[in-house]
Amino acid sequence: MEIVSLRAAGAGVVLDVAGPGLPRVLHWGADPGPLDRPALERLAEAVVPAVPASALDSPGPLTLLPGEPDGWSGRPGLAGHRDGADAFPRLRLTEPVRVEQTADGAQLLTARAADPVAGVGTVSDVTFSIDASFARNALTSRTAISAARPIGKP
Numbered sequence: 001m002e003i004v005s006l007r008a009a010g011a012g013v014v015l016d017v018a019g020p021g022l023p024r025v026l027h028w029g030a031d032p033g034p035l036d037r038p039a040l041e042r043l044a045e046a047v048v049p050a051v052p053a054s055a056l057d058s059p060g061p062l063t064l065l066p067g068e069p070d071g072w073s074g075r076p077g078l079a080g081h082r083d084g085a086d087a088f089p090r091l092r093l094t095e096p097v098r099v100e101q102t103a104d105g106a107q108l109l110t111a112r113a114a115d116p117v118a119g120v121g122t123v124s125d126v127t128f129s130i131d132a133s134f135a136r137n138a139l140t141s142r143t144a145i146s147a148a149r150p151i152g153k154p
Contacts, residue, residue, distance in 0.1 A: 003040040004099055006107045007031050009132035015109065016044055017097040021070060021090075022063040022124065023111050028134075064111060064124040065091060065138055078122070078140060086118035094121070105130040119143045 002018040003026070014027040026047050035043065060071030067076045069090040081087040091113040098110045106129040114121040121143045127135045 001041055001044060002097075003037075003044055004097070004109060005032070005035060005040060006099075006109065006126070006128040007034075008107070008128055008130050011132035011134075013126070013128055013134060014040065014043060015126075017109075017111070019093040019097075021061070021092060022065055022113050022122075023097055023109070023126075024061040024063050064126065064136060065113075065122060067091070077138070078120075080120075080140075082119055086115075086120075089115035089118035089120050091115055091120075091122060102127070114143060116143065 001016060004015050004017050004023075006013045006015075008031075010031050011029065012027065012031040013025065014032065015023040016026055017023045026044050032043065060066070060073060062072070063070055063077070065077030066072035066074065067078060068088045076088075078089065078091070079087075092115065094112045094114050098108075100108050100110075102108050106127050109126040109128075111124045111126075112122070113124070119142060121141045123139045123141075125135075125137045127137075129135075
């Protein structure tokens with residue numbers, strides 16, 4: 001398990017970046033304080049949600065781009081298809097997640113992922129600023145020849 005903690009101005013975001021899928025959000029709220037590795041691992045074990053009746057046998061993780069292949073039953077973070085196929089890509093990290101400090105003091109987490117079968121790649125950036133503002137951006141790219149279209153578009 002590889003866990004990253006981003007903290008600023010009394011707020012915190014804790015993410016499991018071990019893969020193989022996109023980083024999972026473990027905590028987003030009040031600053032949990034400075035936590036060593038064992039404490040972060042205990043936090044990750046403690047925040048596993050309960051499995052409701054009529055659900056999958058294991059809880060669906062909240063990833064940076066949650067989707068049905070992960071067991072997510074809410075609105076997907078990425079929706080589209082390739083000529084009617086591959087509507088639910090299985091995004092997997094293509095390289096280790098990077099965390100760096102920007103010139104203005106913000107913390108920037110970058111996760112690159114792809115699904116070669118669906119022919120889609122993503123770059124997800126999470127920026128946690130010194131004033132505790134949180135921004136997530138995702139750039140999606142086509143990696144296959146056939147045309148990819150957003151869901152609901154002809």
